[in-house]
Amino acid sequence: MKGGKRTGSQAGETAISPLSRCTGRRALYAAGVLTLLPALLAACTHRERKIPPDAELADVLLLPQRLDGYAADAADSLPIPPPCRAQLLEEFRREYFRPWSGGPSPFDIAQTKGGMIAVARGKWYGQNRRRVDSAFLRTLLESCALESFPSRNDPAIAVLPSHLRGLPTTLPLFEKFGDFPFDQLEYPQMKLNEPLRVLHATTDGLWLFVETPYSCGWVDARAVALVDRGVMKRWLDGELLVLVRDFQKVSDGRGGGFRAKIGTLLPLCGVREGDWEVAVASADDSRSAVIREVRLPREGALPFPVSFDARTIPLLGNQLAGGAYGWGEMYGLRDCSALLRDLFMPFGIWLPRTSRDQIESMPQIDLSKLSPQEKERRLKESGIPFRTLLFKPGHVMLYIGCDRSGRPLVFHNAWSIRLESDRKPQVHYVGKTVVTTLQPGKEIGAAKGSTLLDRVTALGIITGRCRDAMHLP
Incomplete structure (x- = not known):
């Protein structure tokens, strides 16, 4: 969820009835599930609940976490007509190879430069939970040689998977004491052999400022090689x-x-x-x-590209299901937007890097003024499984259809759920890629008004980009 609030998916509510989305699927009331849920529901004084840190949400226990059944149920709506496929692939190639185009950077260079200065002048905590020395930040900023930024325009390629950074250092900057994992210098990970454009270098030449297909930032110079025609x-x-x-x-x-x-x-x-x-x-x-x-x-x-169908979606998605959350792709993991970008890349469908940029890359339906019930009804009317994104500030999800009870389901990498509390704010950590309803966590006391359904503000259909070519509804 790079670029959004750090609350991840703060969600709440689910029923605990057996769920099955297609004929013949077994009910998932395993004995272990039935014995675990009462423990999750046990309350102590006031509204505080003692939830085991590793307790799974009821949605995760009761809903199939593999995508095979959901994709099979949606099989008839999955194929994308050839004119739209061609348009999406053309868009993908244009964006992916943009660093080699020789054209102007899509990123605001002045804003990027100003952002580095603002960060270096800020007050931060380090990996040792102590204030970062301002002298260190000044030295770091001086090494950026921003008076001549940008100084280069060289096509290049990523010769090893490596992380972009907001400043040329591997050390983290945290806004608050104990704010791990939200390192504000953690930018996306470059994939092996992605196209790059080198725009600048530190005074010692050990870091390069590069433009990737979806972001820009500092990277260890050893991860980059210049390319010829x-x-x-x-x-x-x-x-x-x-x-x-x-x-x-x-x-x-x-x-x-x-x-x-x-x-x-x-x-x-x-x-x-x-x-x-x-x-x-x-x-x-x-x-x-x-x-x-x-x-x-x-x-x-x-x-490339892979066909978009009920076989290939689970082939990719099942490998990503259960994957640990990684802020800004920390440790080579994924956050909510990296999950969807990587899921759609093999299909030749381009998604930008941040949750907000992803939803803004397609026609949207504004849900912000609707009640939760109206939002759910609109999603069922307009959403197309596996082609529809749902957005709330700081988080993005993939709509994958409805369960047997008619509740919309989403595939997303969620960080946490905010819990109802009379005392200091409390959260329960999800920390991985899951299939849930839009109201996960009610059984553990999710905070009122904090569910995904409460907070979702927009719906976007990826193939809506092809509306002019295909006359999509």
Whole structure:
């Protein structure tokens, strides 16, 4: 949820009836579930409830967390007509390869520069829970050489998965004492061999300020190699494969390798002994990109783009389900917007990086002035499973259909749920990718007015971008 509030998904309410979305699905009343829920409901004095820190939400216990059944139920509405598919793919290629276009940066350079200055002049806590020394921040800002920012315009490529940072340091800055994991310098992770544009360097040359397809920030210079037209041509003009196995090992052709995420794009060179042969860029001694051909197992990648259907959605989504929450992709994990970006990348469907940018990238239906019941009714009328995003400030979710009781369900990476309390604010941590209703957490005392249904403000349909071409409703 980079760019939003740090509350994650603060949600509440669910019923505890057996849930089944398709004929023949078994009810999920396992004995362990039935014995656990009463313990979750036990209350102590006032409205305070002692909830075990690792207690699962009833939604997570009772709703299937794999996407196979939901995708099967929505199978008839999943296919995207060819004109729209072509339009979405053209948009994806334009955005993905933008750093190599030579055109103006889509990011506000003056605002970016001003933001670095403001951060360096702020008051922060460090990893040791003490105030960060202002002298350290001044030295850090001086190393940015902002008086000449930006000073370069060089096409490049990410030669290893690496994190962007708001300032050239790996040390965190926290707004409050004990504010982990919300490091305000943590920006998105670059995927292996993503197109980049180098815009600047620190005075010592150890950090580069780069533009990626969806963000910009500082990165360790060892993660970047400059590219010439020949290297760019391999990605721009050749057939591409996309990784469909998360954290797939990819060789660097020199005896080493990387763990690369779903959505990583690599040029296809051929097939050898049942394996894919792909091109991988690495850096030579002069920090220029060199191409090596390496092998990938066939099950680790598919030709790009992948078809959008009831087989491929679970193929990707089931690997992401249950994945731990990672603010700004900390530790190589995902937050709410990174989850959806990576889920849709293999299909050639572009989503920007932050939750707000994602919902604003498509036509929206304003839900902010509706009651919870009206919001739910509007979602059922207008939402298309697996093509519809729901937004509340700081959080984004994928609508995947309704359960047997007619309650809308969402697939999302949620951080926490705010609990009702007479004392200081309390939260229960979800901390992973889950399938829930829009009212998860009622059984553990979610705060009144804090559910996803209460706070959702907009609905967007991804294929609504194709309205002019397809006459979509």
